[in-house]
Amino acid sequence: MLVVNVLSIAGNLLMGLAKFGPSHILIIAGRAIVGLYCGLSSGLVPMYVSEVSPTALRGALGTLHQLAIVTGILISQVLGLDFLLGNDEMWPLLLALSGAAALLQFFLLLLCPESPRYLYIKLGKVEEAKKSLKRLRGNCDLMKEIAEMEKEKQEAASEKKVSIRQLFTSSKYRQAVIVALMVQISQQFSGINAIFYYSTNIFERAGVDQPVYATIGVGVVNTVFTVISVFLVEKAGRRSLFLSGLMGMLASAAAMTVGLVLLSQFAWMSYVSMVAIFLFVIFFEVGPGPIPWFIVAELFSQGPRPAAIAIAGFCNWTCNFIVGMCFQYIAYQKQKESHLKRSQLCSAARSAQPPKVPKP
Incomplete structure (x- = not known):
């Protein structure tokens, strides 16, 4: 780093x-x-x-x-x-x-400090790992975490270094890889970055007088609800937050479509579109926003973790690139239908999630 x-x-x-x-x-x-x-x-x-x-x-x-x-x-x-x-x-x-x-x-x-898990498991520097752990935890009892690292070290010693190819070919990692990729794909194909990239244009189309300030309002809501998700994620669980967030985004994207379609007939539909955009961002930050960034590290042990994170990151940024490049073209071709497409993608992403996310 x-x-x-x-x-x-x-x-x-x-x-x-x-x-x-x-x-x-x-x-x-x-x-x-x-x-x-x-x-x-x-x-x-x-x-x-x-x-x-x-x-x-x-x-x-x-x-x-x-x-x-x-x-x-x-x-x-x-x-x-x-x-x-x-x-x-x-x-x-x-x-x-x-x-x-x-x-x-x-x-x-x-x-x-350097990561104690990296020092202990990968480099075998036991004393340095203990010092690093003490810096991070203070005077707390470290024996439980040291025992956990020792167990993971023994498991890592019994398996060879895992390559990207092995992650896809080994049945041992298949379910975890599918989960890791699906959360990245659903995060980006939900269309959240289309909202951030083109939110000013979307607010203009919705009839907002000061679209730039509305966009900043989206940023404020985005930040506030990310803070809230910090407290929710350990209490509500990863899977429930992720799926409920996608369902909320689905409903919000559908409401955006209705608001923009009926805007020419009812001026008050601009408020519906605005509220829908804010709700879309709120539901994103409840689960689909933060969870994909750390769930991959939880799903894999020290051995396959770097390769898994590399694959997940590549998948995330590739999907981000596709959305960023294609949304403007789709919006130009389909105009109001693009938000309906986003709601359909949220629905598809929710349906594609496995019935059970493996515990780390």
Whole structure:
């Protein structure tokens, strides 16, 4: 994680200098480097958080990854306002600002201990693992966690290193792989990022007078309900939150369709569309938003975990790319029907979930 921050700093620096050089080349190059950083960190961060978290708090702490993402989205939405950094003079600073967060993370990570599970299970450094665990837990009794790591170490020693190919071919991992991929696919194909990418246009179409501020309102709701999900995830369970969230998104997307279809006949339908968008985001953050980021680390032991997280991350970003590239075209071709398609995808994702998610 220390090393990949260099990619973010370099990529954002290139974008920040775009005004003083060939802007299109610098922005494309910068975004490509930042994209590489995002792909790596979206796998490394949940894995590290999962490995340093107490078992009882693993879900709640894993949700903090999603909270950091949505907080960053909200900050960028606010700073992107015309009277702040979203203008002809200040936009290079807006693009470069993410590099400051990466720089801060770089120095803060120097204060963080290495994962005790990685030290104990992968490297066999027992004493260093105990020191790391003591830094994380304080004066608590560590024997239970050490015994758990010893058990996982023995299990890992009895199996060879698991490759990506073996994850797909071995029946031992099949159900966990299916669950890992399905939660990533359903998260992205629910259409949530279409809301964030094109929310201003959607609010304009719904007849909102100040669509930019409505979009910021979505960001605020997004952040607030991610905080709420931190407390819900350990109490309500992963599967129930995930499926109830998808069902809520299904109903909200259907309401969006009704609101936009009838907008020309009833002016008050703009309020229906707005409420539906906010509810869509709320239900997303209840479960489908945060859970896919940490559930993969919980489903796999130390041996196959890196390969599984790599596969899940690739699947997530690929689906994200497809939605981002295709939604505008679909919206242009089908207009109001695109929201109905999103509700159908939520329904399909909910139906495709396995009847039982394996316990970590």
